[in-house]
Amino acid sequence: MLVMNSPETTLRALIEESDNIVFFGGAGVSTESGIPDFRSEEGMFETKKTFGYWPEVLLSHRFFLNNPEIFFKYYRKNLIHSSAEPNAAHRALARLENVGKLKAVVTQNIDGLHQRAGSRNVLELHGSAARNYCMECRAVYELSFMVEASGIPRCLQCGGMVRPDVVLYEEGVDEQILKESIRFISAADVLIVGGTSLNVYPAAGLIRHYAGKKLVLINKGETAYDTRANLRIQGSIGKILGAVVERAT
Ligand code: ZN
DSSP states (O other): OGGGSOHHHHHHHHHHHOSOEEEEEOHHHHHTTTOOOTTSHHHHHHHHHHHSSOHHHHTBHHHHHHOHHHHHHHHHHHTOOTTOOOOHHHHHHHHHHHTTOEEEEEESOOSOHHHHHTOOOEEETTEEEEEEEETTTOOEEOHHHHHHOOSSOBOTTTOOBEEEEEOOBTSOOOHHHHHHHHHHHHHOSEEEEESOOSOSTTHHHHHTTOOSSOEEEEESSOOTTGGGOSEEEESOHHHHHHHHHHHHO
16 A cells, blocks of 8 residues: 555655646745745845845735836845756656646746746646836836836836736736646646745635545645645655656656
8 A cells, every 4th residue: 555655655656556646835945946935934034134025015006006116126136046957856747748648727826937847737826026017008027127217117118017917906807717726637647836925816726626536745744635635745846846856757
């Protein structure tokens, strides 16, 4: 039986036997690429100290419209990480998709690192910092434009404010992305959840749509779903996925 094996061996067997794996990832996947989690306790207090507001306020729709200068100062400093590179977790997931085992990556991260590692079907619940658009004329801009702009990024064509295509607090998650995520999660054979404590909306709600008995949780700390997981591995998502996938495929 499964319990006789080490968790890594069990995970490897699950991956070897399945061609319908879905991955659901949180901030922990990106922190291993050197992208700090702004929702972590440390990130929150640092922000409050430096900017005078909590991240939830700074990254709210209302604050963005009323104080775009402060928003972009914070955003550029804390949410854009243009030198970050994909890590072993991103690469392992891209490989699993490539060999036909993984159907989708659902992510709460906005850094676009899954795509850069080679993943194709990536459902970005909170949007992407890689996509930006003018709020007036809808002209699109790349990440480098946002990095290089000083102060409020202004559209080169009409002067309108250019904003990232990310979901701010008080803004709704894209219904289509949500629907697609639910479709993949509810149809999944193996669901691997990594780098999230499952406390952030809409993560926990999404996991509830999984109907199978192969729920794998990989996280450094505890999660809200520990008791419901069929397999629980504590540790670095990059190290664990990297090693397991290398041996399984
Ligand atoms: Zn414009």
